[in-house]
Structure formats: C-alpha cells, structure tokens
Amino acid sequence: MEKTLIILKPDALQRRLLGKIISRFEEKGFQIIGLKMIQISETMARQHYAEHESKDFFEPLVKYTTSAPVIVMVLKGKNIVEIARKMMGATFGFRAEPGTIRGDYAVSNRFNLIHGSDSSAAAEREIAAFFHKGELFEYQPADFSWIYDLSTGNII
Numbered sequence: 598m599e600k601t602l603i604i605l606k607p608d609a610l611q612r613r614l615l616g617k618i619i620s621r622f623e624e625k626g627f628q629i630i631g632l633k634m635i636q637i638s639e640t641m642a643r644q645h646y647a648e649h650e651s652k653d654f655f656e657p658l659v660k661y662t663t664s665a666p667v668i669v670m671v672l673k674g675k676n677i678v679e680i681a682r683k684m685m686g687a688t689f690g691f692r693a694e695p696g697t698i699r700g701d702y703a704v705s706n707r708f709n710l711i712h713g714s715d716s717s718a719a720a721e722r723e724i725a726a727f728f729h730k731g732e733l734f735e736y737q738p739a740d741f742s743w744i745y746d747l748s749t750g751n752i753i
C-alpha cells in the first residue's frame with residue numbers, strides 16, 4: 598500500500614469545493630489516514646515548491662499557496678500516487694480532461710485547486726513536512742475486502 602499527500606489549495610476552500618473533492622477520493626476507495634486545515638506559511642510554501650524556485654511563476658505560486666487556509670490530507674491505497682495524479686488531471690485547468698478534478702472545476706494555469714505528490718519518494722517527504730506521526734492513523738477500513746479482492750492472499 599502506498600501513501601500520498603494531497604493539498605486542497607486556497608481556491609478549493611474559497612470556492613466551497615472541499616467536500617466534492619474529498620468525496621471523489623472516498624468514493625474511489627481510498628483511505629483517509631490524516632486530514633487537517635492549516636494556513637501554509639511562506640517558508641513552508643517555498644520549501645514545498647522548491648523545485649520551481651527558478652521559474653517565473655514561483656513568486657505568484659507562493660502568494661497563491663499562502664493566500665487562505667488549505668486542507669492537507671494523507672491518503673492510502675494501492676498505486677495511489679499514480680491514480681491520484683490521474684484523478685487530479687493535467688496541471689493547467691483548461692487542458693485537464695473532463696472527468697478529472699481540475700478538468701471539471703478549474704480553468705486557470707495557477708488556480709488549479711489541488712496538489713498531489715508526484716512520486717512515492719516525494720510523498721514520503723511531503724507527508725513528513727506537513728504531518729506529525731500522531732496525526733496519522735492506522736485503522737482497518739470496514740469495506741476493505743470489497744474495495745480489493747483479498748481472496749488470494751494478495752491485494753488485487
């Protein structure tokens with residue numbers, strides 16, 4: 598099982614889309630193992646998006662990221678990093694396919710509602726940056742054996 602860090606960015610909160618977006622991940626069958634509302638500080642934003650430091654959109658991106666509270670959550674599931682990125686859609690809202698979160702609700706290059714880790718290694722790093730150990734929960738989802746076929750001893 599893999600974990601990923603999702604951020605519902607300031608526009609998701611301001612546009613009252615938090616519930617709709619969280620529902621998509623719940624309905625897909627992913628497990629929420631951590632969730633909280635925070636205000637991302639400038640330092641955290643700069644660190645989170647450090648790979649984009651040299652880009653012309655870096656400063657406005659930091660401003661956007663810190664402009665209102667966000668929801669951060671840790672989701673768990675098989676191949677979740679790849680699947681969550683697919684569910685989010687392409688970075689630019691206008692380019693994202695209908696049926697994806699960005700494709701259905703975003704048109705902007707920047708205000709695109711959601712962040713999701715782009716690799717398992719990035720997920721580990723980002724989860725550690727946003728969550729303390731005690732804020733993540735281990736529990737058995739009641740429907741686990743209906744989300745996955747466990748009858749062979751593997752998670753299929």
Ligand code: UDP
Nearest residue numbers: 654658687688706707708709711712713715
């Ligand atoms: N972004 C932007 N202008 C650009 C490209 C990206 O403002 O030309 C913002 C956008 O909010 C995006 C974030 O910077 O989500 C990080 O960019 P990245 O390429 O990592 O996209 P993501 O991984 O979020 O799809």
Ligand code: MG
Nearest residue numbers: 712713714715
């Ligand atoms: Mg990225």
